[in-house]
Amino acid sequence: xxxxxxxxxxxxxxxxxxxxxxxxxxxxxxxxxxxxxxxxxxxxxxxxxxxxxxxxxxxxxxxxxxxxxxxxxxxxxxxxxxxxxxxxxxxxxxxxxxxxxxxxxxxxxxxxxxxxxxxxxxxxxxxxxxxxxxxxxxxxxxxxxxxxxxxxxxxxxxxx
Amino acid sequence: xxxxxxxxxxxxxxxxxxxxxxxxxxxxxxxxxxxxxxxxxxxxxxxxxxxxxxxxxxxxxxxxxxxxxxxxxxxxxxxxxxxxxxxxxxxxxxxxxxxxxxxxxxxxxxxxxxxxxxxxxxxxxxxxxxxxxxxxxxxxxxxxxxxxxxxxxxxxxxxxxxxxxxxxxxxxxxxxxxxxxxxxxxxxxxxxxxxxxxxxxxxxxxxxxxxxxxxxxxxxxxxxxxxxxxxxxxxxxxxxxxxxxxxxxxxxxxxxxxxxxxxxxxxxxxxxxxxxxxxxxxxxxxxxxxxxxxxxxxxxxxxxxxxxxxxxxxxxxxxxxxxxxxxxxxxxxxxxxxxxxxxxxxxxxxxxxxxxxxxxxxxxxxxxxxxxxxxxxxxxxxxxxxxxxxxxxxxxxxxxxxxxxxxxxxxxxxxxxxxxxxxxxxxxxxxxxxxxxxxxxxxxxxxxxxxxxxxxxxxxxxxxxxxxxxxxxxxxxxxxxxxxxxxxxxxxxxxxxxxxxxxxxxxxxxxxxxxxxxxxxxxxxxxxxxxxxxxxxxxxxxxxxxxxxxxxxxxxxxxxxxxxxxxxxxxxxxxxxxxxxxxxxxxxxxxxxxxxxxxxxxxxxxxxxxxxxxxxxxxxxxxxxxxxxxxxxxxxxxxxxxxxxxxxxxxxxxxxxxxxxxxxxxxxxxxxxxxxxxxxxxxxxxxxxxxxxxxxxxxxxxxxxxxxxxxxxxxxxxxxxxxxxxxxxxxxxxxxxxxxxxxxxxxxxxxxxxxxxxxxxxxx
Numbered sequence: 021x022x023x024x025x026x027x028x029x030x031x032x033x034x035x036x037x038x039x040x041x042x043x044x045x046x047x048x049x050x051x052x053x054x055x056x057x058x059x060x061x062x063x064x065x066x067x068x069x070x071x072x073x074x075x076x077x078x079x080x081x082x083x084x085x086x087x088x089x090x091x092x093x094x095x096x097x098x099x100x101x102x103x104x105x106x107x108x109x110x111x112x113x114x115x116x117x118x119x120x121x122x123x124x125x126x127x128x129x130x131x132x133x134x135x136x137x138x139x140x141x142x143x144x145x146x147x148x149x150x151x152x153x154x155x156x157x158x159x160x161x162x163x164x165x166x167x168x169x170x171x172x173x174x175x176x177x178x179x180x
Numbered sequence: 181x182x183x184x185x186x187x188x189x190x191x192x193x194x195x196x197x198x199x200x201x202x203x204x205x206x207x208x209x210x211x212x213x214x215x216x217x218x219x220x221x222x223x224x225x226x227x228x229x230x231x232x233x234x235x236x237x238x239x240x241x242x243x244x245x246x247x248x249x250x251x252x253x254x255x256x257x258x259x260x261x262x263x264x265x266x267x268x269x270x271x272x273x274x275x276x277x278x279x280x281x282x283x284x285x286x287x288x289x290x291x292x293x294x295x296x297x298x299x300x301x302x303x304x305x306x307x308x309x310x311x312x313x314x315x316x317x318x319x320x321x322x323x324x325x326x327x328x329x330x331x332x333x334x335x336x337x338x339x340x341x342x343x344x345x346x347x348x349x350x351x352x353x354x355x356x357x358x359x360x361x362x363x364x365x366x367x368x369x370x371x372x373x374x375x376x377x378x379x380x381x382x383x384x385x386x387x388x389x390x391x392x393x394x395x396x397x398x399x400x401x402x403x404x405x406x407x408x409x410x411x412x413x414x415x416x417x418x419x420x421x422x423x424x425x426x427x428x429x430x431x432x433x434x435x436x437x438x439x440x441x442x443x444x445x446x447x448x449x450x451x452x453x454x455x456x457x458x459x460x461x462x463x464x465x466x467x468x469x470x471x472x473x474x475x476x477x478x479x480x481x482x483x484x485x486x487x488x489x490x491x492x493x494x495x496x497x498x499x500x501x502x503x504x505x506x507x508x509x510x511x512x513x514x515x516x517x518x519x520x521x522x523x524x525x526x527x528x529x530x531x532x533x534x535x536x537x538x539x540x541x542x543x544x545x546x547x548x549x550x551x552x553x554x555x556x557x558x559x560x561x562x563x564x565x566x567x568x569x570x571x572x573x574x575x576x577x578x579x580x581x582x583x584x585x586x587x588x589x590x591x592x593x594x595x596x597x598x599x600x601x602x603x604x605x606x607x608x609x610x611x612x613x614x615x616x617x618x619x620x621x622x623x624x625x626x627x628x629x630x631x632x633x634x635x636x637x638x639x640x641x642x643x644x645x646x647x648x649x650x651x652x653x654x655x656x657x658x659x660x661x662x663x664x665x666x667x668x669x670x671x672x673x674x675x676x677x678x679x680x681x682x683x684x685x686x687x688x689x690x691x692x693x694x695x696x697x698x699x700x701x702x703x704x705x706x707x708x709x710x711x712x713x714x715x716x717x718x719x720x721x722x723x724x725x726x727x728x729x730x731x732x733x734x735x736x737x738x739x740x741x742x743x744x745x746x747x748x749x750x751x752x753x754x755x756x757x758x759x760x761x762x763x764x765x766x767x768x769x770x771x772x773x774x775x776x777x778x779x780x781x782x783x784x785x786x787x788x789x790x791x792x793x794x795x796x797x798x799x800x801x802x803x804x805x806x807x808x809x810x811x812x813x814x815x816x817x818x819x820x821x822x823x824x825x826x827x828x829x830x831x832x833x834x835x836x837x838x839x840x841x842x843x844x845x846x847x848x849x850x851x852x853x854x855x856x857x858x859x860x861x862x863x864x865x866x867x868x869x870x871x872x873x874x875x876x877x878x879x880x881x882x883x884x885x886x887x888x889x890x891x892x893x894x895x896x897x898x899x900x901x902x903x904x905x906x907x908x909x910x911x912x913x914x915x916x917x918x919x920x921x922x923x924x925x926x927x928x929x930x931x932x933x934x935x936x937x938x939x940x941x942x943x944x
Contacts, residue, residue, distance in 0.1 A: 042304060055215040060620015061392040062474040066861035070390055079254040080718060084523055097207035098535070109206040114197045117826035120202030120665035123211055123393040123442025148869040155861060157390050157443050158665060160837030 023028035030055070030177045031099025039086035046070045047080075048086035049096060057097035057126045061155070063125045069153030071127035072096045078134045080153070097126035100133055108132050108171040108178075118167035128154045140176050144169060183716075184677065185890040187883075191677040192889050195826045198669040198689055204440075212396030212412025212439045213471045219251050220398065223298040223460050223470035225255065226313045227451075228288035228295055230806030231546040231854025232322035235286060238296055243312040248305035252313070252463035254296045255285050258459060258842070259428040268421040270414070270552040270703040277515035277546065279426045281549050282455045288548050289514035291855045292479025294452075299460040299468045322546040322854045326488055326509045329355040329545040337514060337544045357516030358542040360524050364596040370503025370535030374494025377503075379573050381566040384921045385847035386486040387509060389553050390838075394477045399457035400467035405433050407458065412439045414448040414662060415701030420693050426455040427462075435690040438662045441702075443609035444553030445838070448465060449701050451764050452481055470843035478859035482551025483848060485510040485518045489564030499578045499586045504533045508540040508561060513549040518542045522637075525597035525654035526558035526857020526900070527565050528633040530792060532586045546854050552703060555636040555867065555896035560901060563921065566632035566904030571917065580908065581619070581629050584794070585610045601928060605882030609633070612880050613794040618814045627811065628913025632899025633794045638893030639704025640785035644697030644712035647675060647722050650776040654678065654766025657715055658691040660699025661707045664826035665834075667683070670708050671715050673890065675822055678719040680746035681763055683876050697782045705893020709884070710785035710824055716888045721779035729773040730761045764860030770808035772864055787821050787886025791897035793817040793838070799909040806929030808844055808910060814876040815901075820884040820892030832898040833875040839902025841867045847922050854855070887916060 023038040030053070039048045044063070049055040049072070052130075058081055061067035067082040073095040100107045103166045109132045112118070119125040128151060135142060135150045141149065147168050148161070156164060184192070203209040240252040249928045252349040260278040265272045279285075296313050300306040321335040334355055342350050345359035353903055371377060398409030407429060413419045415438035424431045441448060453470045460468040472480065494503035506527045510518035510855040520540035527538050574718045588607040613631065615620060623629060627753045646658040657675045661667060668688040676683045689695075700706070727741040730748030734741075738754035741748050747760040768776050798812040815832045846867040848855045858864045883890025903921060911917050916931045 033386070040304065047303075050214075051216075054216070055207075056210070056317055058392065059211065059776045060213065060471075061394070061442075062861050064474065064860050064862065067392055067474075071520065101206055101423055106202070106205065111809060114201040116822075117198070117666065119201070119204055121391070121393070121441060121443040122200070123391075123440075125204050126207045129205055144874075146629055148872075151870075153391055154867065155866060156835045157392055157445070157838065157866060160833035160835075160867075160875050161832045161872050162875045163826070165869065166876070176282050180704070 024092045025086045026087055030170040031095055033091060041087060043087050044082050045084040045086050046081040049081060049138050055098050059126060068131060069099055069124050069155065071130040073130060073134050078131050090126045095119045097130055100129060104110040107133055107167065108174050109136065112167040112171040116167040116170065118159060118163040124156045126158065128164060136172055136175060140172055140179065141173055181888045182883050182885060189677060191673045191683050192472065192823050193825065194670060196330040196683045196823060198666050198690060200668050201232055202665060209440045211393055211442050214400045214411045214581050216441060217400060217467035218805040220467045220469055221301060221464055222306045223297055223299045223457050223468045224310050225294045225456060226296040226310045228293040229289060230288055230317055230319050231291050232320040233288050233317035234320060234504065235284065235288060235295065236318055237316040240296065243298055245308040246302040246305065246309045246312060249298055249309045249384055250466060251299040251460045252455065253295065253459045253463060255283050258283055259642055261426060266425065269418045270446060270701050271517065273450060273517065278422060278450060278493050279517060282426060282452060283913050287424065289389045290548050290841045292548060294456065297456045297462050298331040304454055314935055318798055324545050324547060324854055326511050326545060327484065327885045328477055329543050330495065330509065330541065341516060341544065351603040355544040356513060357544055359541040360521050362524055362538045362597045363536065364537035366721065366935065367503055367505055367535045367537040367893045371494040372504050375497045376576060377494045378575060379492040380568050380571060380919060381540065382567055382919045384487045384488045384560050386483040386547065386561055387842050388478060388844040388864065389445035389447035389692060391443030391445060391447060393470040394474060395453055396471040397453045397683050398467055398469040399454060399461045401461040405429060405837045406599060406712065407434045409436045409454055411436060411454055412440055412441045412448065414444040414664065415664065416693055417660060417698050418449060418701050419451055419454055422451045422455045427458045430540065435692060435694050438690050441662045441664050444664055445554045446556060447482055449552050449703050469666065474861065475859040478864065479856055480548060481600050481892055482513065482549055484553035484556060485550050487511065487560045489561060489698045491568040493568055493572050495572060495576065497576065499576055499583050501531065501587045503535045505527050506565060507559065509543055511547060511550065511562065512542050512544050514549040516544065517551045518541055523557030523561040525563040526635050528588055529897065530571060530633050531588065532589045532593040538596065543717065554899040556836065558636055558900045559839065561901045562632065562634050566901060567907050567919065570630065570908040572910065579612050581610055583635055603882060603885055604790055604792060608880045609792050609794040609816045609818055610880055612878050613796055613816045616796065616814055616878065618796050618812060618876065620720045623798060626803060626814045626913055627798060628796050628911065629796065630905045630908025630912055631794065631796050632901040632904035632908060633792065634704065634882060634897050636791045638709065638712045638788040638791050639706040639793050640788040641706055642698055642778065642784050643710040643714040644699050644720045644782045644820045645711065646696055646778060646780035649716040649722060649767050650764065652766055653762065654768040655681065655686045656689060657686060658689045658696045659711050659715060660691060661702045662697040662755050663690055664702050665831065666824060667707045667711065669827065670823040671711060672732055672929060674712050675719045678716055680744055684845065697780065704792065705895045706788065708891050709788050709887055709893050712891055714781045714783050714798050717783065718781040721781065721865050722777060725777050725779065726763065727765050729777065732773045733761060734758045768839050789819060789820050789884030789892040791892055791894065793897045793901055795901040795905040797909045799906065799929065800911055801910065801913045803932060804926035806932065808923060810840055810871065811924045812873055814878065816878040816880060818880045818882050819890065819894045819896060820887065821881050821890035822879050823889060823891055825879060828879060828894050830879040832877045832897040835898025836875050836902055837867050837872055840906060842874065843903040843906040843921060843923055845922050845924050855895060
């Protein structure tokens with residue numbers, strides 16, 4: 021199998037990789053680039069553990085081929101914090117104990133960050149529906165939603 | 181009496197950020213599938229397409245010849261394992277069964293049963309190779325349903341299983357692997373005395389733990405048989421123990437290193453992959469990684485039992501229950517070992533009944549071997565008993581919490597399964613539920629409120645912990661239990677509390693099997709209890725050592741040294757006048773006072789306090805679609821004492837959500853050939869964020885006197901009440917009793933159409 025050459029921007033860095041035609045973006049991130057923060061929970065787009073942001077949109081990286089990443093800008097969980105400064109969503113997940121096992125957490129944080137990029141004042145219902153594609157089996161979502169709403173409130177405060 | 185009084189606590193009971201938190205919100209934490217080794221191969225498992233078939237032959241030639249394939253294994257590569265009950269995981273398991281569950285011998289017993297495996301240079305080559313393995317099957321008749329499997333003419337899964345627990349021993353083999361019975365008083369006399377008798381039948385479907393992380397491992401075996409296993413599990417000592425027995429290796433040759441675990445809920449207390457990866461690694465001479473797909477998780481790993489639950493209650497008109505009878509028929513799947521024994525013990529554990537008779541059947545069928553799932557067995561029995569309690573309350577026109585209070589087990593009550601209760605908080609949860617604002621709030625049209633209670637034993641058992649004072653006065657605590665939901669935080673908190681130092685001076689580590697003494701699984705709600713005891717005791721020994729070191733420094737007797745606020749003080753005026761010595765000061769001088777300061781404790785913890793919970797749920801029914809909306813949910817639970825209350829609440833909330841999924845949507849759907857039709861999260865629908873409201877929690881604290889801080893296990897009992905709680909709420913809303921899970925929209929709609937209650941007719 022000959023490999024394809026792909027040029028992208030990942031977490032702000034120009035990144036090139038070689039991949040096979042059938043490899044998903046998730047396979048490439050995890051197995052070729054060793055960005056293992058994105059998790060594989062289902063490989064069918066149902067669990068959201070592999071959520072990444074592609075050109076501003078939340079995407080299940082298991083549903084996108086590696087070759088489709090050509091020319092696109094990708095943000096993964098590894099690129100959400102700025103150096104050692106956590107994103108408010110990350111900080112609030114910690115403060116609210118919004119993770120138990122932590123496996124769905126990268127996907128939830130990526131998706132929540134994308135929500136707040138778009139809407140800094142989501143209602144509880146909006147947050148729940150935005151995150152409907154991110155399964156969490158541990159928390160019952162209560163503390164997750166509280167963390168996201170609290171992060172939004174803090175970011176609104178900071179924006180003023 | 182607890183060693184530490186609540187009012188003196190400074191760390192325990194607070195909500196610090198977990199020590200592994202930053203790793204987990206930034207993607208740095210390494211879970212099972214995140215490990216990579218130089219030269220590593222990718223393993224993949226060939227699985228049966230049939231529910232029941234004899235394996236006539238396996239041809240691996242084409243697979244082995246595929247370029248990039250480095251090893252192929254079949255049953256022939258594994259040693260025979262003698263039948264033996266081993267207590268390695270959460271529940272006793274027969275090692276031969278477990279071996280044959282990892283890779284089939286002679287017959288496949290369910291669709292998805294492993295028959296062979298390959299290791300190749302890439303996942304794609306491995307997948308191709310698996311397709312090239314040819315298995316010749318003779319398809320056999322199969323049986324899925326629990327009652328069909330109990331019939332005398334049912335297809336037999338095993339010709340060497342004779343029902344255990346009946347006297348005399350049966351002459352014919354059977355799919356009924358075991359019968360259990362718990363009796364108290366005289367059940368006939370009880371029903372004769374009753375003024376009101378109610379008898380109902382309930383059914384539940386098998387549901388999967390549905391941890392988001394699929395099973396994964398990397399195994400490396402050298403030519404000297406030295407082996408390292410990296411895997412995600414609820415216990416790396418469990419992984420080591422089972423793997424050694426299944427592959428025929430010595431325990432000392434296996435080092436099991438725990439990855440972070442992405443959810444388990446009981447389902448990762450046994451092994452599926454590690455022995456297979458071991459054989460592939462041994463054969464290829466290279467490290468082998470196997471990661472299950474989600475489909476494999478559903479087809480090949482353990483759900484909990486589907487079941488039939490028959491309940492009969494006899495009561496006086498005033499609501500006092502004088503007789504309780506239950507028959508439980510639990511699916512075991514392909515090998516004996518459903519949690520029916522626990523279900524039978526839990527059935528009436530919340531109540532003080534004079535006459536009880538509980539019978540349970542452990543029934544084989546052509547489904548995956550069941551695995552532990554959060555309070556194994558109890559939620560199934562509770563769905564029946566707690567639904568029936570509600571039906572009784574309605575017929576007697578008694579408030580359902582009042583009915584429970586009237587019959588509640590209290591200290592001194594002898595439970596039907598044996599123990600006499602002491603220091604239990606069941607009635608406290610009922611009273612606290614009654615007092616909630618939730619229980620008093622009025623409901624709207626098509627809305628209803630349900631309540632139900634639940635019980636779980638909680639476990640103790642073997643744990644180890646080591647506490648090391650580092651040269652700079654920081655502290656490392658090593659424990660042997662994988663952290664599945666914040667236990668590093670609670671361990672560090674207990675150490676900090678005992679030492680009198682800030683929480684952030686203590687770093688907790690989950691040590692591998694060579695770094696810390698044997699520790700049983702993270703399961704049975706045991707870690708904060710048993711692990712907490714080990715950690716506390718080790719820290720207390722360190723404190724004693726620190727006092728000795730201060731005494732040496734001051735040249736006084738150790739009895740004359742007092743330890744408080746993280747410092748050594750002379751105990752009184754007679755002890756002499758010395759400036760206090762801090763932990764850091766003592767650590768810096770430890771070489772001169774006797775060497776490194778640390779302690780390791782191994783124990784077998786006894787006295788886990790039982791857990792009781794009472795839940796309240798409001799639902800609203802959409803009469804057009806049958807959709808059940810969970811409007812409001814309150815979970816009340818006796819947690820003994822919450823070490824880290826946020827993670828205790830999290831356990832309660834998570835258990836509720838899983839229970840709501842079990843109640844409303846989750847089920848395995850098989851076609852007529854015994855093939856699973858919904859092996860993915862699209863069609864096996866677990867709760868998503870919009871399905872749930874905020875989940876209110878009420879932490880009742882009746883301290884467990886056997887734990888230094890009063891902790892009880894808290895992780896499992898929250899999944900016990902929800903199914904009945906929701907069913908009771910649905911009945912309250914629309915007057916229809918749903919007795920078969922899941923109460924999914926089509927079933928609720930069908931029930932509505934069948935009854936056409938007046939309110940609906942009037943509306944049309």
